[in-house]
Amino acid sequence: MTDSAPWPAPTSAAPLAATVEVPGSKSLTNRFLVLAALAEAPGTLRGALRGRDTDLMADALRALGTTITEGDRPSTWEVVPGVFRGPARVECGLAGTVMRFVPAVAALADGPVHFDGDPGARLRPMAPVLEALRALGVRVSDGASLPFTVTGHGSVRGGTVDVDASASSQFVSGLLLAAARFDQGLTLRHVGPSLPSLPHIEMTVEVLRAAGVVVDDSRPGIWRVEHGPVRARDVRVEPDLSNAAPFLGAALVGGGTVRVPGWPEQTTQPGRLVPGLLERMGASVSVAGDVLSVTGSGEIHGIDVDLHAAGELTPTIAALAALADSPSRLRGIAHLRGHETDRLHALATEITRLGGRCEQTSDGLVITPRPLHAGTWETYHDHRMATAGALIGLRVPGVAVVDVATTAKTLPGFTGMWDAMLGGQR
Numbered sequence: 122m123t124d125s126a127p128w129p130a131p132t133s134a135a136p137l138a139a140t141v142e143v144p145g146s147k148s149l150t151n152r153f154l155v156l157a158a159l160a161e162a163p164g165t166l167r168g169a170l171r172g173r174d175t176d177l178m179a180d181a182l183r184a185l186g187t188t189i190t191e192g193d194r195p196s197t198w199e200v201v202p203g204v205f206r207g208p209a210r211v212e213c214g215l216a217g218t219v220m221r222f223v224p225a226v227a228a229l230a231d232g233p234v235h236f237d238g239d240p241g242a243r244l245r246p247m248a249p250v251l252e253a254l255r256a257l258g259v260r261v262s263d264g265a266s267l268p269f270t271v272t273g274h275g276s277v278r279g280g281t282v283d284v285d286a287s288a289s290s291q292f293v294s295g296l297l298l299a300a301a302r303f304d305q306g307l308t309l310r311h312v313g314p315s316l317p318s319l320p321h322i323e324m325t326v327e328v329l330r331a332a333g334v335v336v337d338d339s340r341p342g343i344w345r346v347e348h349g350p351v352r353a354r355d356v357r358v359e360p361d362l363s364n365a366a367p368f369l370g371a372a373l374v375g376g377g378t379v380r381v382p383g384w385p386e387q388t389t390q391p392g393r394l395v396p397g398l399l400e401r402m403g404a405s406v407s408v409a410g411d412v413l414s415v416t417g418s419g420e421i422h423g424i425d426v427d428l429h430a431a432g433e434l435t436p437t438i439a440a441l442a443a444l445a446d447s448p449s450r451l452r453g454i455a456h457l458r459g460h461e462t463d464r465l466h467a468l469a470t471e472i473t474r475l476g477g478r479c480e481q482t483s484d485g486l487v488i489t490p491r492p493l494h495a496g497t498w499e500t501y502h503d504h505r506m507a508t509a510g511a512l513i514g515l516r517v518p519g520v521a522v523v524d525v526a527t528t529a530k531t532l533p534g535f536t537g538m539w540d541a542m543l544g545g546q547r
C-alpha cells in the first residue's frame with residue numbers, strides 16, 4: 122500500500138460547485154454492528170460505511186460467532202447474532218473502535234480470543250480497557266497494549282469499575298456497549314483528569330437506549346448500564362460528518378460552494394460542529410431540507426478553538442489554518458498523540474516541511490500562516506492526514522500526498538470523490 126507513488130493533489134482552478142455524497146459514519150456503523158451482534162434477534166444496518174475499520178469490525182464479530190452478510194447492496198448488512206465463542210483471532214488494523222469495543226464482547230465468549238493489529242496499533246493506549254476487564258473478573262493476558270488475549274468463560278460478572286479515560290473516550294464506549302450483557306450490568310466511573318470526545322460517549326448512550334438498554338448518565342463522569350436484553354433493530358446510518366469536513370473545507374480553500382446531502386437535523390456526531398467552525402473561519406453556511414451548503418470566498422480566517430470534544434476534526438482545521446490570513450490556536454487535544462499517529466507531531470512536521478509554521482504546545486498546535494511551497498506530505502497511515510494534505514494541495518501547487526490509499530480506513534474511493542468534487546468547478 123505504501124509503495125505506490127505519492128498522489129499529486131489537484132489544485133482548484135475555479136470556484137467549486139459540487140454536491141458530495143458522504144458514506145456512512147464509521148462511529149455509528151461500528152456501534153450498530155456491535156449492538157446487532159449482542160442483540161436477541163437478527164437486525165439490519167443500512168447506509169453502513171464500508172471501509173477498512175468497519176470491515177475489520179464485521180470480521181471481528183464474525184470470528185466470535187456472529188453471522189454478517191451483505192444485503193441488497195454493499196452498504197446493507199444483515200446481522201444474525203450467535204453464541205460468542207473462542208478460540209478466535211481479532212485483527213484490529215489501526216481501528217480504535219475495534220481494539221477498544223471488541224474486547225468486552227470477547228469477554229462474553231467461551232474461550233481465548235487473541236487481538237493484534239498494525240504495528241502502529243500496538244502503540245495506541247489500551248491499558249484502561251484491559252485493566253477494567255481484569256477488575257470485572259475477566260482473564261486478560263499480561264501487558265498493557267496490543268497484542269493481548271481475552272479468555273472468557275461465557276459470562277461476565279460486571280459491577281462497578283473505575284476507568285481513566287483521559288486518553289480516549291473509546292475506553293468508556295467499549296465497556297458500556299457490552300455492559301447490558303454483563304450479569305450485574307455496569308457502573309463505570311471516569312477517574313482521570315479530563316474526558317475527550319464527549320459527543321462520542323453521548324452517541325454510545327443514545328444507540329444503547331435506542332436498543333432498549335437502560336442507561337443512567339445523569340451524573341457527570343458516571344454511567345450506569347442495567348443488565349437486560351439488547352433489542353434487534355433495522356437502522357439507517359447517518360453520513361460521516363467528520364469525513365464531510367475536508368470536502369466542506371474545500372469550499373473555503375477554493376471558493377465556491379460544496380453541498381452535502383443527508384445532513385442530520387439532530388446528531389451525536391462531533392462533526393455537527395463543522396458548520397460552526399467553518400463559519401468562524403470565513404464560510405457562509407446554509408441548510409435547505411437535509412442539504413448543508415458551505416460557501417467560501419477563498420479567504421480563510423484563523424481560529425482559536427478548543428477541539429477537546431471533536432479531536433478527529435483537527436487535521437482538517439489545521440490544514441485550513443495553515444492557509445488562513447491570521448494565526449490559529451487549536452487547544453484541548455493532547456490525546457491526539459495516541460490517535461492513528463501522534464497527530465500533533467505529524468501535522469507540525471508536515472506543515473513545516475511545506476514552509477509553514479506550526480508549533481506543538483502541551484495540548485495542541487499554534488499555526489502561523491506563511492506562504493507554502495510544493496513538497497511531499499507524509500501521512501503516517503492516518504486517513505485524516507491524507508485528507509488534510511489534499512486540502513492544502515488544493516491551494517498549493519505540487520503537494521504530493523504519500524500513501525493516499527490510507528484513506529480507505531474510513532473513506533475508500535477518496536481520490537475519486539475529490540476529483541469529482543473538482544469536476545464540478547464552474
Ligand SMILES: O=C(O)C1=C[C@@H](OP(=O)(O)O)[C@@H](O)[C@H](O)C1
Nearest residue numbers: 148289290291317318321432433
Ligand atoms: O468512539 C468513537 O467512535 C470515536 C471516538 C473518538 O476517539 P478518542 O476519544 O480516542 O479521540 C474519535 O476521535 C474517534 O475517531 C472515534
Ligand SMILES: C=C(OP(=O)(O)O)C(=O)O
Nearest residue numbers: 215216217218433460461
Ligand atoms: C481517531 C480516529 O480513529 P479511531 O477510531 O481509530 O480512534 C479517527 O478516525 O480520527
